[in-house]
Amino acid sequence: MQTQATDTHDVAGSTKAAPKYALELVDISKAFRRQTLKGGYTTLKTSLLRWAFGGEGQAREVTRAVENVTVRIPQGASVGIIGRNGSGKSTLLKLISGIYKADAGRVQVHGKVAALIELGAGFHPDFSGRENLYLGGVIHGLTKAQIDQRFDEIVKFAELEHVIDDPVRTYSSGMFMRLGFSLAVHTDPDVLIVDEVLAVGDAAFVAKCKDRIADLRMQGKTLLLVTHDLDAVERWCDEAIWLHEGRIKDRGEPRRVIDQYRSFLERGEEAELFQSADKEESSVAQPATDTNEHKVEASRWGSREVEIAAVRLVDRDGAVRLLLHPEDRVSLEFDYVRHENLKDVVFGIGINRSDGVVVHGSNTDIERLTVPNLRQKGTVRFCIDRLGLLEGSYSIDVAVHRSDGYPYDYHKHVVSFVVRSPMKMVGVTLPPHRWEVDGVDLRSSKAS
Amino acid sequence: MFENLRHISRYRALISALVVRHLSIRYRGSVLGFLWSFLNPLCLMLVYTLVFRHYIRFNGVPNYTIFLFCGLLPWIWLSSALLEGTNAIVASGHLITKSMFPALILPLVAVLTTMVNFVLSLPLLFVFVWLAGLEFHLTMLLIPLAIILQCLFVFGVTLATSTLNVRFRDVQHLLANALTLLFFLCPVVYPVESVPERWRFTLDLNPLALFVRSYQQLILDGTIPNMETIGYLGLWALGMLALGNILYSRYHESFAEML
Numbered sequence: 173m174q175t176q177a178t179d180t181h182d183v184a185g186s187t188k189a190a191p192k193y194a195l196e197l198v199d200i201s202k203a204f205r206r207q208t209l210k211g212g213y214t215t216l217k218t219s220l221l222r223w224a225f226g227g228e229g230q231a232r233e234v235t236r237a238v239e240n241v242t243v244r245i246p247q248g249a250s251v252g253i254i255g256r257n258g259s260g261k262s263t264l265l266k267l268i269s270g271i272y273k274a275d276a277g278r279v280q281v282h283g284k285v286a287a288l289i290e291l292g293a294g295f296h297p298d299f300s301g302r303e304n305l306y307l308g309g310v311i312h313g314l315t316k317a318q319i320d321q322r323f324d325e326i327v328k329f330a331e332l333e334h335v336i337d338d339p340v341r342t343y344s345s346g347m348f349m350r351l352g353f354s355l356a357v358h359t360d361p362d363v364l365i366v367d368e369v370l371a372v373g374d375a376a377f378v379a380k381c382k383d384r385i386a387d388l389r390m391q392g393k394t395l396l397l398v399t400h401d402l403d404a405v406e407r408w409c410d411e412a413i414w415l416h417e418g419r420i421k422d423r424g425e426p427r428r429v430i431d432q433y434r435s436f437l438e439r440g441e442e443a444e445l446f447q448s449a450d451k452e453e454s455s456v457a458q459p460a461t462d463t464n465e466h467k468v469e470a471s472r473w474g475s476r477e478v479e480i481a482a483v484r485l486v487d488r489d490g491a492v493r494l495l496l497h498p499e500d501r502v503s504l505e506f507d508y509v510r511h512e513n514l515k516d517v518v519f520g521i522g523i524n525r526s527d528g529v530v531v532h533g534s535n536t537d538i539e540r541l542t543v544p545n546l547r548q549k550g551t552v553r554f555c556i557d558r559l560g561l562l563e564g565s566y567s568i569d570v571a572v573h574r575s576d577g578y579p580y581d582y583h584k585h586v587v588s589f590v591v592r593s594p595m596k597m598v599g600v601t602l603p604p605h606r607w608e609v610d611g612v613d614l615r616s617s618k619a620s
Numbered sequence: 621m622f623e624n625l626r627h628i629s630r631y632r633a634l635i636s637a638l639v640v641r642h643l644s645i646r647y648r649g650s651v652l653g654f655l656w657s658f659l660n661p662l663c664l665m666l667v668y669t670l671v672f673r674h675y676i677r678f679n680g681v682p683n684y685t686i687f688l689f690c691g692l693l694p695w696i697w698l699s700s701a702l703l704e705g706t707n708a709i710v711a712s713g714h715l716i717t718k719s720m721f722p723a724l725i726l727p728l729v730a731v732l733t734t735m736v737n738f739v740l741s742l743p744l745l746f747v748f749v750w751l752a753g754l755e756f757h758l759t760m761l762l763i764p765l766a767i768i769l770q771c772l773f774v775f776g777v778t779l780a781t782s783t784l785n786v787r788f789r790d791v792q793h794l795l796a797n798a799l800t801l802l803f804f805l806c807p808v809v810y811p812v813e814s815v816p817e818r819w820r821f822t823l824d825l826n827p828l829a830l831f832v833r834s835y836q837q838l839i840l841d842g843t844i845p846n847m848e849t850i851g852y853l854g855l856w857a858l859g860m861l862a863l864g865n866i867l868y869s870r871y872h873e874s875f876a877e878m879l
Contacts, residue, residue: 204877216788266876270720273873287719294715298645307641310634311719 193282194363194394195245195268200277202263203234237263239418240277247282247362250395252405252426254433255415261398264415265289265367268396283362283394284313291352297341301332301351304340308352312359322358329384330354331377350377357384363394402430438592442495445590449494471586474579477514478546478572481507483586485568494589496559498602504554504587506570510546517543517580521554522569523561524585531561531600537575560602563593624865627722635725635732642733657737658744661692668692668809680814686748687840691808693745694835697738698774698828699799704730705778706785706792713879723875724868727778731771739767745839757842766834769850773827773857779864783871786878806832824849827856 238260245251253261266272267279269287294311295304305326309319327336330350332343340348357364366385382404389395389408397409405412405426412426414433421436422429483506484492496502504521520535536543567585574580593602607614628635646656669685672678681687708726715721742763749756785791805822806829807815815823823829830849837843 215790216784216794217790219788271717271876285720289718294719294721296641296645299641303641307637310637311715311721315633 192246193244193280194247194249195243195282195396196278196280197241197243197264197268198278198280199240199242200238200267200274200279201236201240202238202267202272202275203236205234236418238267238274241415241418241420242277243413243420245394245396247394248389248392249411250389250397250409252397252399252409252412253415254399254402254405254412254430255421256437259415260418261415262289262367263418265365265396265398269365281363284360285363285365286312286356286359286361287365287367288353288356289365289367291349291356292340295340295348295352298339300339301327301336301343305336305351305355308355309359312355314359326354326358329358329380346374346377353381357381357388361388361393363396364388365396365398367398402434406430434592434594438495441590441592442493445494445588449588471584472582474571474573474581476581477510477512478517478580479509479511480570480572480581480583480586481509481549483568483570483583485587485589494587496561496589496591498559498561498591498593500559502556502559504556504568504570505551507549507551508546508572509549514546514580516574517546518573518575519543519552520569520571520573522571524567524569525600526565526567529600531566533569535571535573558604559591560604561591562597562599562602563591564600565590624724624868627724628728631722631725634722635729638725638729639732639736642729643736646733658741661689661696661741664692664696665689672809678810681811683752683754683840686745686752686754687811687836688809689745689748690836690839691806691832693738693741694770694832695803695806695808695828697734698770698831699803700737701731701734701774702778702781702795702799703792704734705774706781706795708778709782709786709875710789710792710879717876717879723872724779727782728775731775731778735767735771749839754840755842757839759838759842759844762838762844763835766831766838769853769857770831773831773853773860776857776860776862776864780860780867783864783867786875787871802826802828805829807836808832811836827853 241260241264243251243264253264255261263272265287266289267274268281269285269289270279270281271287271289292304292308294308296307299307302323305323306316306319310316327333330347330353332347332351335343335347340351343351364385385395386408395408397405399405409426411423412429412433413420414422414429416436422432483504485494485496486503486505487493488501493500493502518535518537520533520537522533523531525531566589568587568589569582569584570586571582572580573582665685665688668688672688673684678684705727708730709716709723712721712723712726716723746756781791781795805826807823812820812823812833823833830845830853834845834849834853837845
């Protein structure tokens with residue numbers, strides 16, 4: 173087939189004028205027919221029958237996997253592609269490596285691409301590691317002499333010297349992957365495409381792979397990284413591209429794009445929390461009636477002479493939040509309704525981590541505070557200037573009772589919230605702190 | 621068309637590696653190993669001899685057993701190449717969806733692998749010819765030409781059918797059924813001469829029959845197929861190559877999605 177001017181796929185690479193870009197994708201789009209995605213195959217029989225009897229021309233739904241994406245990657249650059257599952261990342265990679273053909277747009281690759289999309293694709297289980305390396309090397313475009321030359325190096329890198337003549341079917345999945353990775357990185361690629369392959373394998377080998385990738389970067393190879401490991405993108409990449417529903421949502425300096433992406437993920441997570449909270453809503457703020465007065469609920473009990481009507485976590489602007497960060501200022505707000513005239517009233521709260529650890533529990537009596545005479549209806553606020561909790565899921569208990577413990581209204585797990593943090597510290601709390609070495613504040617030295 | 625030809629020459633090393641791999645898959649891990657490729661034609665030969673010579677008492681050909689073997693070998697090559705070639709792209713779907721792989725060479729590998737089997741079984745035929753005390757004709761030297769022509773033809777057909785098979789998965793089943801019927805329309809168990817003149821055209825138009833007949837002529841009769849036949853088969857080969865090439869060029873870019 174002739175190469176159309178608008179549709180070049182120049183994998184072979186030109187030796188003409190040195191191209192500025194290793195990869196050029198201009199305005200590419202790719203859609204899949206739903207039928208294809210479902211894996212339903214047409215048969216000649218059904219097609220003939222439909223044609224002969226004029227069957228309904230079944231409307232074909234399409235899924236737009238990638239839409240109008242333009243990416244130019246300069247030679248030697250490292251670019252990370254991030255995005256949620258199904259955002260089109262893998263489709264984009266397959267378009268670049270030439271496995272898929274774009275519906276529209278132009279894909280140009282200058283140089284040899286090694287796509288670490290599926291390691292060891294093409295290995296035959298009945299063949300030895302040695303035979304598979306030769307065959308796989310040929311598939312990757314190496315000559316036999318080239319494979320001879322680097323055979324030992326490939327095997328040594330994969331740490332498979334002792335089993336290289338055993339059939340590949342006797343390998344563990346980790347060994348299989350090591351052989352595939354080792355072969356792929358030893359094929360002199362100009363552009364290395366890494367699709368989440370580092371998620372498998374033991375820690376030592378992953379570290380080795382990362383070293384090797386760093387090596388290739390130093391040699392001026394172009395790296396395209398697709399991963400959920402945002403730290404890797406931040407560490408390695410010059411640019412991050414955030415794909416969302418097949419389009420580029422944001423791109424640029426990795427730190428900034430990743431922050432945007434993280435807060436987008438958190439908003440999505442918070443929206444889900446709100447949804448599940450809505451479902452439980454009805455059980456939270458139910459006023460006491462004669463019928464359920466004596467009913468003992470596992471999560472709520474008490475005489476209801478004072479009743480807690482609604483509980484919410486709000487931020488400094490008064491907006492209800494379910495996803496928080498360690499440094500956030502929040503208030504736990506709850507409305508009360510007083511049914512009887514009472515003098516002895518204590519308000520209390522508890523914060524529990526999802527594994528049952530009580531993070532904090534307190535009430536006005538413990539803190540030797542006196543609650544003034546209550547109005548008919550009102551609001552209590554437990555104000556936290558800095559949350560100081562590490563990542564995890566938490567739930568809140570709220571109570572109003574007499575100082576001798578007689579419960580008016582006692583709610584357990586009335587609100588659940590989640591804390592997210594970009595820093596993966598260990599433990600429960602994050603006290604305000606700083607590091608000093610020999611009297612030098614490390615934050616100030618980092619800034620300079 | 622030339623684009624695809626360039627692909628084939630660029631991937632010579634890959635093609636030969638794959639042919640070797642297919643052959644060794646077939647012969648490895650079985651005790652009888654290499655003998656397997658003889659076993660099938662030998663068994664067929666014995667059964668057909670029993671049925672046609674002894675049950676039906678067909679007496680039209682001298683050395684009927686050798687005649688049978690001479691027709692069976694090219695027929696087995698034809699049918700196995702067509703079947704394996706048609707299935708080749710679908711069977712190696714993982715290569716096409718996971719890497720940039722020239723699907724074009726897969727039916728070619730199937731054709732070449734089955735061809736090697738055919739060539740390796742020819743010595744057995746020659747042993748039979750020698751045991752029966754038959755003459756070794758000089759025309760046997762032309763067998764390679766028949767093989768090349770048949771390769772081109774079968775590659776053309778399987779390039780088309782393997783492409784269609786990605787889209788319509790029943791092509792391989794249809795073909796398998798068609799081959800069962802076509803077997804009896806080829807002069808394998810009966811000689812061309814026993815076909816009445818007014819039905820002869822069914823053989824003369826059928827390229828599969830003409831290929832089978834060519835080997836019988838070159839090996840047993842010591843004659844060369846006439847120029848008309850050669851030209852006709854050449855046209856078939858070119859036509860099928862062109863058809864396969866058109867279909868492949870048109871559809872190969874969607875293989876990765878369809879597999």
